[in-house]
Amino acid sequence: MSPLNVVVGITGGIAAYKAVGVVRALVLAGHDVHVVPTEGALRFVGRPTLEAISRNPVHADLYEGVAEVRHVAIGQAADLIVIAPATANTIAKLATGLADDLLGNTVLASEAPLVIAPAMHTEMWRHPATQANIATLRSRGVTIVGPAVGQLTGADSGPGRMEEPDVIVAAALERAAASARHDLAGRRVVVTAGGTREPLDPVRFLGNRSSGKQGVAIAEAARARGAAVTLIAANLEVGEPAGCDVRRVSTALELQQAVTEAARGADVVVMAAAVADYRPAGVSESKIKKDAGDGGLTLELVRNPDILAGLGHAPHDGTLLVGFAAETESDDERLLDLGRAKREAKGADFLVVNRVGWTEGFAADENRVVVVGRSGDVVARAHGTKMSVADDILDVVVSELATAAAAADPTEEHESR
Numbered sequence: 001m002s003p004l005n006v007v008v009g010i011t012g013g014i015a016a017y018k019a020v021g022v023v024r025a026l027v028l029a030g031h032d033v034h035v036v037p038t039e040g041a042l043r044f045v046g047r048p049t050l051e052a053i054s055r056n057p058v059h060a061d062l063y064e065g066v067a068e069v070r071h072v073a074i075g076q077a078a079d080l081i082v083i084a085p086a087t088a089n090t091i092a093k094l095a096t097g098l099a100d101d102l103l104g105n106t107v108l109a110s111e112a113p114l115v116i117a118p119a120m121h122t123e124m125w126r127h128p129a130t131q132a133n134i135a136t137l138r139s140r141g142v143t144i145v146g147p148a149v150g151q152l153t154g155a156d157s158g159p160g161r162m163e164e165p166d167v168i169v170a171a172a173l174e175r176a177a178a179s180a181r182h183d184l185a186g187r188r189v190v191v192t193a194g195g196t197r198e199p200l201d202p203v204r205f206l207g208n209r210s211s212g213k214q215g216v217a218i219a220e221a222a223r224a225r226g227a228a229v230t231l232i233a234a235n236l237e238v239g240e241p242a243g244c245d246v247r248r249v250s251t252a253l254e255l256q257q258a259v260t261e262a263a264r265g266a267d268v269v270v271m272a273a274a275v276a277d278y279r280p281a282g283v284s285e286s287k288i289k290k291d292a293g294d295g296g297l298t299l300e301l302v303r304n305p306d307i308l309a310g311l312g313h314a315p316h317d318g319t320l321l322v323g324f325a326a327e328t329e330s331d332d333e334r335l336l337d338l339g340r341a342k343r344e345a346k347g348a349d350f351l352v353v354n355r356v357g358w359t360e361g362f363a364a365d366e367n368r369v370v371v372v373g374r375s376g377d378v379v380a381r382a383h384g385t386k387m388s389v390a391d392d393i394l395d396v397v398v399s400e401l402a403t404a405a406a407a408a409d410p411t412e413e414h415e416s417r
């Protein structure tokens with residue numbers, strides 16, 4: 001990655017001492033780092049420390065450097081802004097757009113991606129005011145990293161601890177890279193995520209353990225790369241991503257209807273949702289009573305449509321289909337063969353093969369996948385955070401779209417970005 005101009009905002013929380021690690025990691029990665037601490041932050045870490053580590057002068061005062069219009073110049077020059085730690089107070093100010101200090105002005109004067117790492121006590125994090133502010137920031141496309149769950153400043157522990165510096169830096173650089181790429185601009189991408197639920201009666205359903213994390217990461221990454229994204233969300237256990245057209249569904253049949261509609265004219269459909277293969281033959285209008293069975297209870301299930309195969313076997317000119325395969329097979333070669341067979345059977349262009357198990361895959365933050373292409377070849381292997389795996393999958397998509405565009409119009413020069 002070419003060197004970026006990174007502004008690191010540090011606000012007044014005890015985790016400010018850990019922000020030194022964020023600055024250092026960015027500097028060591030070759031970036032030009034400008035620290036903008038709030039007055040509160042300077043009570044926790046000294047300016048000389050920040051200047052030495054960032055290798056740049058540190059300004060905190062709105063009324064210093066007025067002649068060079070510093071209150072907007074720092075933000076205008078930034079390629080990326082990272083605020084770590086972000087206190088509840090700063091989050092509230094950012095959500096309202098307050099600019100009563102240099103950091104507030106810097107953020108408002110910038111069009112760069114903003115990544116914040118909240119840090120506060122659990123009660124403050126859970127407070128509806130903070131949660132509403134976080135939702136506002138998310139809806140504006142701000143990337144929120146953490147908070148982590150763990151020991152807080154006092155004897156208490158819970159969610160509120162600032163994420164570790166390496167996690168913050170990795171997320172921030174991923175975000176900056178995605179914004180810089182913009183290689184899905186003008187494309188329409190449909191992503192399904194989560195797991196379907198098939199009702200048995202008004203209070204029960206048959207479901208699966210998919211959290212929706214990987215699908216949501218793909219939607220977020222595609223959005224950051226400039227695509228117009230429709231996310232078909234089936235019972236997500238994670239927050240909905242910003243800037244996407246989200247359509248909530250619950251059952252396989254609802255998902256089928258939503259994705260079939262959204263897929264019309266789309267450039268890419270990514271079927272990351274875990275779709276139930278069967279649903280109860282009938283849904284009881286009232287709660288099924290314990291004594292409905294004779295000591296045991298037999299459920300009659302009927303097959304759900306295979307949605308991906310339906311899309312793959314219908315004409316889908318110009319729409320790239322990416323399926324997922326969740327497999328418990330432990331042998332790598334056999335896992336790959338299952339993926340190849342599944343891709344073929346479903347008529348998908350690519351299949352992302354993903355090993356799942358009692359502890360692997362579902363709610364985890366990390367993933368390891370292999371992407372199989374039309375020839376059965378492995379076109380990519382990816383492992384890491386679900387966001388970085390999402391970007392690796394989208395790299396395959398982008399290069400395929402470029403190849404298809406070049407084949408459709410050989411006279412034009414197409415970048416294989």
Ligand code: CTP
Pocket residue numbers: 252271272273274275276277304305306307308309322323324325326327342346
């Ligand atoms: N899928 C689908 N409709 C279904 C089942 C699965 O569209 N009724 C999609 C999933 O979204 C995924 C791919 O097909 O992209 C493979 O899903 P998976 O559960 O691995 O495979 P199944 O087809 O259900 O096959 P099996 O459970 O027998 O492995």
